Each structure stands twice: as C-alpha cells, then as structure tokens.
Amino acid sequence: MMGGVDWSMHAIWWHVYPLGFTGAEREALPPDAPAVPRLAKLSDWLDYLVELGCNGLALGPVFASETHGYDTVDHYRIDSRLGTEEDLLALIEQAHERGVRVLLDGVFNHVGRSFPAFAEADRDGARSAYASWFRTREDGGYLTFEGHDHLVTLNHDEPAVAGYVVDVMTHWLDRGADGWRLDAAYAVPVSFWRQVTERVRDRHPDAWLVGEVIHGDYAGFVQESGLDSISQYELWKAVWSSLNDRNLHELGWTLGRHNAMLETFVPQTFVGNHDVTRLASRLDDERSLAHALVVLLTVGGVPSIYYGDEQAFRGIKEERAGGDDAIRPAFPDSPAGLAEDGWDYYRLHQELIGLRRRHPWLVSARVSVCALTNTAMAYTVAGGRQRLAVALNLDEQPVDLELPAAEWSCLAGDGEFRADRVALPPAGWAIAMER
Known part of the structure; x- marks a missing residue:
C-alpha cells in the first residue's frame, strides 16, 4: 500500500456544497458588489458535524466562478457570494479548533470563459502569453469539457499550467487547508497529476489528495498519478443498485474488487455526493437506507457523508440547466430548522459512525462474504486479529445465515447471533464483534 497520509486514516468527512448550502445566488455578483460573508453560516454547523461523528469538512467549490463553482475564474479569490479570504481562513481556524480537517475542491481540468488567461488568449490569439494554456479545435474554437461550451479545457501538456496548479494548491495549503479533492481528475493525464503531486508534497507532505475518478483502473490511476485516493463510484453504484434490484450478488462481486483496491x-x-440523485430518492424501499449506511460504515475506505443525507434528504438530479438544484439545497440557519422526520436517520449515523470510531482498523479492513442470496448477505470484515460480522436481509421474511464459527456479540441492529449463524427479521440488519 502507498504511504498516504496518516491522519486521513481516521477521517470521516461531512461533504458540503457551499453555494447551495448557504443559499447563494445562481450567478456571480457584479464586480463592484460587496462580498457576502455566507461562509460564516458553515461555522455555525461545525458542532453539528462533530456531534454526527465526523472530523472532516469537505468543501465544494469556494473560489470565484461564473455560476455553479466548477467554472472557476480565479483560484486565488473566494467567490464574493460566499465572502472573502478572511472568511475562509476563519472557517478553517474554527474547524481546526474542533479537530476538524478541511478539504478544498480544485477544478484544474477546465476553467470558466471569464478566466483572465483564457480571456486574453481568446482575444489576442498566438500573441498572448497564455496561448499555449488552451487547445484549439480544427474549426478554430477551443476544446471544452464534455461538451459544455462555457468550460474551457486547460492544456495539461503545458508546463506553465502545471506550475500554476502547484502554486494554487500550495497557496491554500500554506493557509491551513488540509488537502484537495481534484475535480474531473479522470479527464486529466496521470502524468500531469504526477508532476503536480510530487511538487505539492515537497511543500506539504501531509496533504491528502483525492481525485474524482468515475470508472476504470482505480489502483493504476492512484499509482501513476501520485494521488492518495480516488472516489469509489463502483461501490456507490453497487450499493443502491443491488438494494433496488434485490440482487446482492452485485454487491458481493463489487466488494471483491474493493478488497483488491485496498x-x-x-x-x-460514499453513498451520496453533489453530482448524484439523493440516496433517499434513489432507493425504492426507504428501509434500505439503513442497509446502505451499514455497508458504507463497515467496509474499508475513507467515508464521506453528503450534507442532508444524514437527515434522509430527498432530491433528484436532472440533466438540464439547473438540474442539480434539488440535490444542492440550502440548509436552515441552525439544526432546529431541520424537519423532525430526519432525526432518526441522523441518530443511526451517529450509532454507526461511533461503531466505526471504536474500530478504527475498519479503514483498511478486508471483506469475506460468508452467505449470499439475492436478498440476504452475511460478510465478515477483518483487520489484523480483529473481526466483525455484518448481516443484511432485504426480504419480507426472516432469514438465517451462516457465519464462521466464533463467539459473536451483537453491537448494533436486530440480529440474533449464535456460534455459526445469525437470524435476521424481515428487512433487518445486524453487526457483531468476535470476542
């Protein structure tokens, strides 16, 4: 296993999309408009984050952009809809006072058309000092990200672009950030990331660097890029898909691949983020929310909880302008403003995050499937000499599943454990520890 960052092995993130969370405007403020210190609202939720059991705040985009934050125009300036640099530094300081790490979201595959270097290159063409920062098409236009004309792709073969990205990343790490999520990392050559990560680590060896990678050779990407981690979309998809389809064989197969990654x-x-339909809207049976969370918090990985998912928020992503609004909502000013019907799921998060905290070895634990049908599953997770048993039942009938012979003691859920079996009620789940 790569060295990575020691503190990240104990991290559980609360992932927030700040522009949505704070109720910011959909488009950038006029240049002469005063900054609105909305990041302060996030400071008021740090205790909620800690009480949930998390110790990391993973921020979506906070830098100056044209609209949704992923069309950055200035990586050195905080979006005035959220506040100023002082507001971000205050948030980081307040988080650190509570033992909470802060992860920033860096968009370095593409930029908005108002990005000054692009504006100059577009205006002056080959005469511009930034002409080599962007690639042109045969028709004279510029290469863009996945067909979005307003997102212009950077030229990652240009050394000055790598230098720029290194400087941005170290600039904010110097000011207290603990790491970076790298947006659309899959669209950027791994050789570019290798240049960047090596230079960033020279200055900040303890920074945690995680890339957005949706599919492909995850392990190979990590090894070649020098990143610490990537987003485990395979597991995300297998969790909700296997629960909806009543096909836990899909989850069993994916957990085998997950073991290999580890x-x-x-x-x-994760089981939710800023780019996908909310889990509570995705699942056909709301009882499966518990099963999904059990999987997330018992298998290896660095987990993240997308804000509102801990309250079973609903929201469907749509492929249209504004189609992300439902999954990126504003939060109330305080927890008292949250609906009553979400708190049971919040308390389940607390219970299972607490269980994970008491078994920190779970971060790199391997899974062994003991029993598997379309609608029921039992597996063990092991690290060193320690082992837990996890059982899930999606059926409307009770089920009795085989386990390795051991002295099992139930930690959570509603299972009845015997020496080599576990009995679950309809739609039940349980977690036990080997004594």
Whole structure:
C-alpha cells in the first residue's frame, strides 16, 4: 500500500456544497458588489458535524466562478457570494479548533470563459502569453469539457499550467487547508497529476489528495498519478443498485474488487455526493437506507457523508440547466430548522459512525462474504486479529445465515447471533464483534 497520509486514516468527512448550502445566488455578483460573508453560516454547523461523528469538512467549490463553482475564474479569490479570504481562513481556524480537517475542491481540468488567461488568449490569439494554456479545435474554437461550451479545457501538456496548479494548491495549503479533492481528475493525464503531486508534497507532505475518478483502473490511476485516493463510484453504484434490484450478488462481486483496491490504496467511499440523485430518492424501499449506511460504515475506505443525507434528504438530479438544484439545497440557519422526520436517520449515523470510531482498523479492513442470496448477505470484515460480522436481509421474511464459527456479540441492529449463524427479521440488519 502507498504511504498516504496518516491522519486521513481516521477521517470521516461531512461533504458540503457551499453555494447551495448557504443559499447563494445562481450567478456571480457584479464586480463592484460587496462580498457576502455566507461562509460564516458553515461555522455555525461545525458542532453539528462533530456531534454526527465526523472530523472532516469537505468543501465544494469556494473560489470565484461564473455560476455553479466548477467554472472557476480565479483560484486565488473566494467567490464574493460566499465572502472573502478572511472568511475562509476563519472557517478553517474554527474547524481546526474542533479537530476538524478541511478539504478544498480544485477544478484544474477546465476553467470558466471569464478566466483572465483564457480571456486574453481568446482575444489576442498566438500573441498572448497564455496561448499555449488552451487547445484549439480544427474549426478554430477551443476544446471544452464534455461538451459544455462555457468550460474551457486547460492544456495539461503545458508546463506553465502545471506550475500554476502547484502554486494554487500550495497557496491554500500554506493557509491551513488540509488537502484537495481534484475535480474531473479522470479527464486529466496521470502524468500531469504526477508532476503536480510530487511538487505539492515537497511543500506539504501531509496533504491528502483525492481525485474524482468515475470508472476504470482505480489502483493504476492512484499509482501513476501520485494521488492518495480516488472516489469509489463502483461501490456507490453497487450499493443502491443491488438494494433496488434485490440482487446482492452485485454487491458481493463489487466488494471483491474493493478488497483488491485496498491492496494499493484506501478509496474515498460514499453513498451520496453533489453530482448524484439523493440516496433517499434513489432507493425504492426507504428501509434500505439503513442497509446502505451499514455497508458504507463497515467496509474499508475513507467515508464521506453528503450534507442532508444524514437527515434522509430527498432530491433528484436532472440533466438540464439547473438540474442539480434539488440535490444542492440550502440548509436552515441552525439544526432546529431541520424537519423532525430526519432525526432518526441522523441518530443511526451517529450509532454507526461511533461503531466505526471504536474500530478504527475498519479503514483498511478486508471483506469475506460468508452467505449470499439475492436478498440476504452475511460478510465478515477483518483487520489484523480483529473481526466483525455484518448481516443484511432485504426480504419480507426472516432469514438465517451462516457465519464462521466464533463467539459473536451483537453491537448494533436486530440480529440474533449464535456460534455459526445469525437470524435476521424481515428487512433487518445486524453487526457483531468476535470476542
């Protein structure tokens, strides 16, 4: 396994999309408009984050952009809809006072068209000092990200672009950030990331660097890029898909691949984020929310909880302008403003995050499937001499599943454990520790 960053092995992130969370405007403020210190609202939720059991705040984009934050125009300036640099530094300081790490979101595959270097290159063409920062198409236009004309792709073969990205990353790490999520990392050559990560680590060896990678050779990407981790989309998809389809064989197969990844790196695991339909809207049976959370918090990985998912927020992503709004909502000013019907799921998060905290070895634990049908599953997770048993039942009938012979003691859920069996009620789940 790669060396990675020691503190990240104990991290559980609360992932927030700041522009949505704070109720910011959909588009950038006029240049002469005063900054609105909305990041202060996040400071008021740090205790909620800690009480949930998390110790990391993973921020979505906070830098100056044209609209949604992923069309950055200035990586050195905080978006005035959120506040100023002083507001971000205050948030980082307040988080650190509570033992909470802060992860920033870096968009370095593409930029918004108002990005000054692009504006100059577009205006002056080959005469511009920034002409080589962007690639042109045969028709004279510029290469863009996945067909989005307003997102212009950077030329990652240009050494000055690598230098720029290194400077941005170290600039904010110097000011207290603990790491970076690298947006659309899959669209950038791994050789570029290798240049960047080596230079950033010269200055900040303890920074945690995680890339957004949706599919492909995850382990190979980590090894070649020098990143610490990537987003485990395979597990995300297998969790909700296997629960909806009543096909736990899919989850069993994916957990085998997950084990193989853990030989190389510790993935960033999740069941929801800013780019996908909310889990509570995705699942056909709301009782499966518990099963999904049990999987997330018992398998290896660095888990993240997307804000509102801990309250079973609903929201469907749509492929249209504004189609992300439902999954990136504003939060109330305080927890008292949250609906009553979400708190039971919040308390389940607390219970299972607490269990994970008491078994920190789970971060790199391997899974062994003991019993598997379409609608029921039992597996053990092991690290060193320690082992837990996990059982899931999606059926409307009770189930009795085989386990390795051991002295099992139930830690959570509603299972009845015997020496080599576990009985679950309909739609039940349970976690036990080997004594």
